[in-house]
Amino acid sequence: MLAAVVRSFDRPPRYEEFPTPRPDGDRVLVDVLAAGLHPRVRSGADGTHYTSEGRLPMVPGVDAVGRLPDGRRVYFVADDGAPGTFAGQALLDPRRAVALPEDADPVVVAAAANPAMSSWVALRRRIDFRPGQSVLVLGATGNAGQMAVQIARHLGAGRIVAAGRDPRRLDLLTALGATDLVSLAEDPDSPASAAAADERLGAAAADVDVVIDYTWGAPAQRAIPAIVTRRADRARPLHWIQIGSTAGPEIALPSAALRAADLRVLGSGQGSVTTAGIVAELPSLIEQLSVGTLTVDARPRPLAEVEKAWKEPVEPGSRTVFVP
Structure with missing residues:
Protein backbone atom coordinates (compact mmCIF):
# COMPACT_ATOMS: atom_id res chain seq x y z
CA MET A 1 0.00 0.00 0.00
CA PRO A 101 -23.96 9.14 11.19
CA GLU A 102 -24.76 9.08 7.48
CA ASP A 103 -24.54 12.86 7.15
CA ALA A 104 -21.18 13.18 8.97
CA ASP A 105 -18.36 14.75 6.95
CA PRO A 106 -15.28 12.48 7.24
CA VAL A 107 -12.89 15.41 6.85
CA VAL A 108 -14.56 17.41 9.62
CA VAL A 109 -14.61 14.44 11.97
CA ALA A 110 -10.96 13.63 11.24
CA ALA A 111 -9.97 17.25 11.85
CA ALA A 112 -11.94 17.80 15.03
CA ALA A 113 -12.19 14.56 16.99
CA ASN A 114 -8.62 14.50 18.32
CA PRO A 115 -8.34 18.14 19.46
CA ALA A 116 -11.90 18.11 20.77
CA MET A 117 -11.31 14.88 22.67
CA SER A 118 -8.63 16.50 24.84
CA SER A 119 -10.94 18.93 26.64
CA TRP A 120 -14.02 16.70 26.30
CA VAL A 121 -12.31 13.90 28.20
CA ALA A 122 -10.70 16.31 30.66
CA LEU A 123 -14.04 17.80 31.70
CA ARG A 124 -16.01 14.54 31.62
CA ARG A 125 -13.46 12.05 32.93
CA ARG A 126 -10.76 13.79 34.96
CA ILE A 127 -12.92 15.96 37.22
CA ASP A 128 -16.52 16.21 38.34
CA PHE A 129 -17.39 19.19 36.18
CA ARG A 130 -20.80 20.70 36.84
CA PRO A 131 -22.91 23.13 34.79
CA GLY A 132 -22.46 26.67 36.00
CA GLN A 133 -18.80 26.29 36.89
CA SER A 134 -16.26 28.64 35.32
CA VAL A 135 -13.37 27.67 33.04
CA LEU A 136 -10.13 29.27 31.91
CA VAL A 137 -8.71 27.99 28.62
CA LEU A 138 -4.99 28.80 28.61
CA GLY A 139 -3.82 28.70 25.01
CA ALA A 140 -7.28 29.29 23.58
CA THR A 141 -6.23 30.54 20.15
CA GLY A 142 -4.96 27.18 18.91
CA ASN A 143 -7.15 24.49 17.39
CA ALA A 144 -7.59 22.48 20.58
CA GLY A 145 -8.08 25.63 22.64
CA GLN A 146 -10.78 26.84 20.28
CA MET A 147 -12.49 23.48 20.66
CA ALA A 148 -12.18 23.68 24.44
CA VAL A 149 -14.09 26.97 24.48
CA GLN A 150 -16.92 25.40 22.49
CA ILE A 151 -16.97 22.25 24.62
CA ALA A 152 -17.01 24.18 27.89
CA ARG A 153 -20.00 26.12 26.55
CA HIS A 154 -21.74 22.93 25.44
CA LEU A 155 -21.21 21.30 28.83
CA GLY A 156 -22.79 24.26 30.59
CA ALA A 157 -19.93 26.41 31.85
CA GLY A 158 -21.28 29.57 33.41
CA ARG A 159 -18.24 31.64 32.46
CA ILE A 160 -15.43 30.92 29.99
CA VAL A 161 -12.20 32.93 30.07
CA ALA A 162 -10.20 32.51 26.86
CA ALA A 163 -6.52 33.50 27.04
CA GLY A 164 -4.08 33.50 24.14
CA ARG A 165 -1.46 35.46 22.21
CA ASP A 166 -3.02 35.74 18.75
CA PRO A 167 -5.28 38.83 18.87
CA ARG A 168 -7.11 38.00 15.65
CA ARG A 169 -7.96 34.46 16.77
CA LEU A 170 -8.82 35.68 20.26
CA ASP A 171 -11.46 38.06 18.94
CA LEU A 172 -13.25 35.18 17.20
CA LEU A 173 -13.77 33.23 20.43
CA THR A 174 -16.63 35.34 21.73
CA ALA A 175 -18.86 33.93 19.01
CA LEU A 176 -17.83 30.42 20.07
CA GLY A 177 -18.79 30.90 23.71
CA ALA A 178 -16.04 32.84 25.49
CA THR A 179 -17.39 35.37 27.99
CA ASP A 180 -14.02 37.00 28.73
CA LEU A 181 -10.97 37.46 26.51
CA VAL A 182 -7.46 37.93 27.89
CA SER A 183 -4.54 38.83 25.66
CA LEU A 184 -1.27 37.19 26.67
CA ALA A 185 0.65 39.15 24.03
CA GLU A 186 3.63 41.00 25.46
CA ASP A 187 6.91 42.65 24.60
CA PRO A 188 9.58 40.06 25.48
CA ASP A 189 12.06 42.85 26.26
CA SER A 190 9.72 44.67 28.62
CA PRO A 191 9.19 43.39 32.18
CA ALA A 192 6.35 45.89 32.52
CA SER A 193 4.59 44.32 29.53
CA ALA A 194 4.89 40.83 31.05
CA ALA A 195 3.60 42.08 34.39
CA ALA A 196 0.64 43.70 32.64
CA ALA A 197 -0.25 40.41 30.96
CA ASP A 198 -0.11 38.63 34.33
CA GLU A 199 -2.33 41.30 35.84
CA ARG A 200 -4.91 40.94 33.07
CA LEU A 201 -5.04 37.18 33.46
CA GLY A 202 -5.14 37.25 37.24
CA ALA A 203 -7.96 39.78 37.29
CA ALA A 204 -10.08 37.89 34.77
CA ALA A 205 -9.48 34.32 35.97
CA ALA A 206 -8.96 34.69 39.73
CA ASP A 207 -12.05 32.74 40.69
CA VAL A 208 -12.41 30.13 37.95
CA ASP A 209 -13.08 26.53 38.96
CA VAL A 210 -11.11 24.82 36.18
CA VAL A 211 -8.09 25.66 34.03
CA ILE A 212 -7.62 23.76 30.77
CA ASP A 213 -3.94 24.31 30.04
CA TYR A 214 -2.52 23.76 26.57
CA THR A 215 0.68 25.78 27.11
CA TRP A 216 2.53 24.75 30.28
CA GLY A 217 6.03 26.31 30.25
CA ALA A 218 6.44 30.00 31.05
CA PRO A 219 2.76 31.00 30.57
CA ALA A 220 1.56 28.44 33.13
CA GLN A 221 4.44 29.18 35.49
CA ARG A 222 3.41 32.82 35.61
CA ALA A 223 -0.32 32.23 35.47
CA ILE A 224 -0.49 29.99 38.55
CA PRO A 225 0.65 32.59 41.10
CA ALA A 226 -1.16 35.37 39.24
CA ILE A 227 -4.44 33.50 39.67
CA VAL A 228 -3.93 31.85 43.04
CA THR A 229 -2.95 35.05 44.85
CA ARG A 230 -6.10 36.81 43.64
CA ARG A 231 -8.69 34.19 44.58
CA ALA A 232 -11.45 35.48 46.83
CA ASP A 233 -11.80 32.06 48.49
CA ARG A 234 -8.51 30.20 48.37
CA ALA A 235 -10.03 27.09 49.96
CA ARG A 236 -12.30 26.70 46.93
CA PRO A 237 -10.83 23.95 44.68
CA LEU A 238 -9.03 25.03 41.53
CA HIS A 239 -8.53 22.12 39.12
CA TRP A 240 -5.57 22.83 36.82
CA ILE A 241 -5.78 20.25 34.02
CA GLN A 242 -2.53 20.01 32.09
CA ILE A 243 -3.13 18.81 28.52
CA GLY A 244 -0.54 20.35 26.18
CA SER A 245 2.93 21.85 26.40
CA THR A 246 3.20 24.22 23.46
CA ALA A 247 5.30 26.65 25.51
CA GLY A 248 7.57 24.08 27.17
CA PRO A 249 7.58 20.74 29.01
CA GLU A 250 8.53 22.04 32.46
CA ILE A 251 7.70 24.73 35.00
CA ALA A 252 9.02 25.85 38.39
CA LEU A 253 6.09 25.62 40.78
CA PRO A 254 6.43 27.56 44.06
CA SER A 255 5.48 25.40 47.02
CA ALA A 256 3.53 28.35 48.44
CA ALA A 257 1.09 28.10 45.54
CA LEU A 258 0.10 24.63 46.75
CA ARG A 259 -0.12 25.59 50.41
CA ALA A 260 -1.85 28.92 50.03
CA ALA A 261 -4.75 27.64 47.92
CA ASP A 262 -6.56 24.41 47.10
CA LEU A 263 -4.70 24.04 43.80
CA ARG A 264 -5.15 20.60 42.27
CA VAL A 265 -2.78 20.00 39.35
CA LEU A 266 -3.52 16.94 37.22
CA GLY A 267 -2.99 15.79 33.67
CA SER A 268 -5.27 14.42 31.02
CA GLY A 269 -3.99 12.22 28.22
CA GLN A 270 -2.80 8.75 27.32
CA GLY A 271 -2.16 6.91 30.56
CA SER A 272 -4.07 9.19 32.90
CA VAL A 273 -7.25 8.15 31.08
CA THR A 274 -7.73 4.56 29.97
CA THR A 275 -8.28 3.74 26.32
CA ALA A 276 -11.67 2.32 27.29
CA GLY A 277 -12.54 5.60 29.01
CA ILE A 278 -11.57 7.62 25.95
CA VAL A 279 -13.49 5.36 23.56
CA ALA A 280 -16.55 5.52 25.80
CA GLU A 281 -16.71 9.27 25.15
CA LEU A 282 -16.52 8.95 21.37
CA PRO A 283 -20.21 8.44 20.52
CA SER A 284 -21.42 11.58 22.28
CA LEU A 285 -18.55 13.66 20.91
CA ILE A 286 -19.00 12.42 17.34
CA GLU A 287 -22.71 13.20 17.58
CA GLN A 288 -21.95 16.83 18.46
CA LEU A 289 -19.45 17.11 15.62
CA SER A 290 -21.98 15.64 13.19
CA VAL A 291 -24.78 18.05 14.07
CA GLY A 292 -22.47 21.09 13.98
CA THR A 293 -22.43 21.93 17.68
Missing part, protein backbone atom coordinates in the same frame (compact mmCIF):
# COMPACT_ATOMS: atom_id res chain seq x y z
CA LEU A 2 1.02 3.66 -0.29
CA ALA A 3 1.60 5.50 2.98
CA ALA A 4 3.43 8.36 4.67
CA VAL A 5 6.59 6.72 6.00
CA VAL A 6 8.98 8.07 8.62
CA ARG A 7 12.50 6.68 8.21
CA SER A 8 14.31 9.36 10.23
CA PHE A 9 13.07 11.48 13.13
CA ASP A 10 14.92 14.40 11.52
CA ARG A 11 12.93 14.39 8.28
CA PRO A 12 9.25 14.66 7.32
CA PRO A 13 7.50 11.47 6.24
CA ARG A 14 7.59 10.55 2.57
CA TYR A 15 4.83 9.10 0.43
CA GLU A 16 6.00 5.63 -0.59
CA GLU A 17 5.22 1.94 -0.59
CA PHE A 18 4.83 0.24 2.79
CA PRO A 19 3.73 -3.31 3.64
CA THR A 20 -0.03 -3.58 4.07
CA PRO A 21 -0.81 -4.64 7.64
CA ARG A 22 -2.46 -8.01 8.06
CA PRO A 23 -5.69 -8.45 10.03
CA ASP A 24 -5.24 -10.46 13.19
CA GLY A 25 -7.50 -11.41 16.06
CA ASP A 26 -10.41 -8.96 16.16
CA ARG A 27 -8.63 -6.31 14.08
CA VAL A 28 -9.85 -5.73 10.53
CA LEU A 29 -8.33 -3.89 7.59
CA VAL A 30 -10.18 -0.71 6.62
CA ASP A 31 -9.80 1.86 3.86
CA VAL A 32 -8.71 5.20 5.33
CA LEU A 33 -10.94 8.07 4.19
CA ALA A 34 -9.45 10.94 6.22
CA ALA A 35 -6.77 11.35 8.91
CA GLY A 36 -5.86 14.53 10.77
CA LEU A 37 -2.38 16.01 11.15
CA HIS A 38 -2.53 16.72 14.89
CA PRO A 39 0.33 17.97 17.10
CA ARG A 40 0.24 14.50 18.67
CA VAL A 41 1.01 13.04 15.24
CA ARG A 42 3.94 15.40 14.69
CA SER A 43 5.49 14.61 18.08
CA GLY A 44 5.14 10.89 17.40
CA ALA A 45 6.76 11.28 13.98
CA ASP A 46 9.77 13.16 15.35
CA GLY A 47 10.19 10.84 18.34
CA THR A 48 9.49 13.45 21.03
CA HIS A 49 6.13 12.21 22.31
CA TYR A 50 6.29 10.66 25.76
CA THR A 51 4.93 7.37 24.42
CA SER A 52 7.53 7.12 21.63
CA GLU A 53 9.66 3.95 21.63
CA GLY A 54 12.04 5.18 18.93
CA ARG A 55 11.19 2.47 16.39
CA LEU A 56 11.67 3.13 12.68
CA PRO A 57 10.40 2.97 10.02
CA MET A 58 6.93 3.97 11.08
CA VAL A 59 3.66 5.21 9.62
CA PRO A 60 2.35 8.18 11.62
CA GLY A 61 -1.30 8.89 12.40
CA VAL A 62 -3.24 8.21 15.59
CA ASP A 63 -6.84 8.22 14.39
CA ALA A 64 -8.92 8.35 11.23
CA VAL A 65 -12.24 7.94 9.54
CA GLY A 66 -12.31 4.63 7.71
CA ARG A 67 -14.60 2.42 5.65
CA LEU A 68 -15.22 -1.12 6.84
CA PRO A 69 -15.33 -4.02 4.37
CA ASP A 70 -19.15 -3.91 4.54
CA GLY A 71 -19.19 -0.23 3.53
CA ARG A 72 -19.95 1.34 6.90
CA ARG A 73 -17.95 4.41 7.90
CA VAL A 74 -16.39 4.68 11.35
CA TYR A 75 -14.14 6.95 13.34
CA PHE A 76 -11.43 4.99 15.13
CA VAL A 77 -8.38 5.41 17.32
CA ALA A 78 -5.40 3.39 16.10
CA ASP A 79 -3.78 0.71 18.23
CA ASP A 80 -0.44 1.82 19.68
CA GLY A 81 1.33 -1.22 18.24
CA ALA A 82 -0.12 -1.00 14.73
CA PRO A 83 1.05 1.10 11.76
CA GLY A 84 -0.54 4.56 11.83
CA THR A 85 -3.41 5.94 9.80
CA PHE A 86 -1.49 8.03 7.25
CA ALA A 87 -1.92 5.27 4.71
CA GLY A 88 -4.35 3.85 2.20
CA GLN A 89 -5.37 1.19 4.70
CA ALA A 90 -5.08 0.67 8.45
CA LEU A 91 -5.97 -1.87 11.11
CA LEU A 92 -9.06 -1.19 13.16
CA ASP A 93 -9.95 -2.67 16.53
CA PRO A 94 -13.77 -2.53 16.83
CA ARG A 95 -13.39 -1.70 20.53
CA ARG A 96 -11.72 1.58 19.52
CA ALA A 97 -14.26 2.63 16.90
CA VAL A 98 -17.64 4.32 16.64
CA ALA A 99 -20.02 4.38 13.68
CA LEU A 100 -20.52 7.69 11.91
CA LEU A 294 -18.65 22.07 17.43
CA THR A 295 -16.96 23.69 14.45
CA VAL A 296 -13.47 23.38 12.97
CA ASP A 297 -11.54 24.82 10.04
CA ALA A 298 -10.60 21.60 8.24
CA ARG A 299 -8.10 21.78 5.36
CA PRO A 300 -8.05 18.58 3.23
CA ARG A 301 -4.84 17.63 1.41
CA PRO A 302 -3.97 14.58 -0.69
CA LEU A 303 -1.84 12.14 1.28
CA ALA A 304 0.58 12.13 -1.66
CA GLU A 305 1.50 15.72 -0.66
CA VAL A 306 2.40 14.77 2.92
CA GLU A 307 6.07 15.76 2.70
CA LYS A 308 5.23 19.20 1.32
CA ALA A 309 2.30 19.79 3.68
CA TRP A 310 4.38 18.72 6.69
CA LYS A 311 6.76 21.65 6.15
CA GLU A 312 4.14 24.31 5.52
CA PRO A 313 2.99 26.65 8.30
CA VAL A 314 -0.52 25.97 9.55
CA GLU A 315 -2.95 28.79 10.19
CA PRO A 316 -3.82 28.88 13.91
CA GLY A 317 -7.21 27.31 14.46
CA SER A 318 -7.11 25.20 11.29
CA ARG A 319 -6.28 21.51 10.92
CA THR A 320 -4.75 19.70 7.94
CA VAL A 321 -6.52 16.46 7.03
CA PHE A 322 -4.99 13.94 4.64
CA VAL A 323 -7.29 12.13 2.24
CA PRO A 324 -6.52 9.41 -0.36
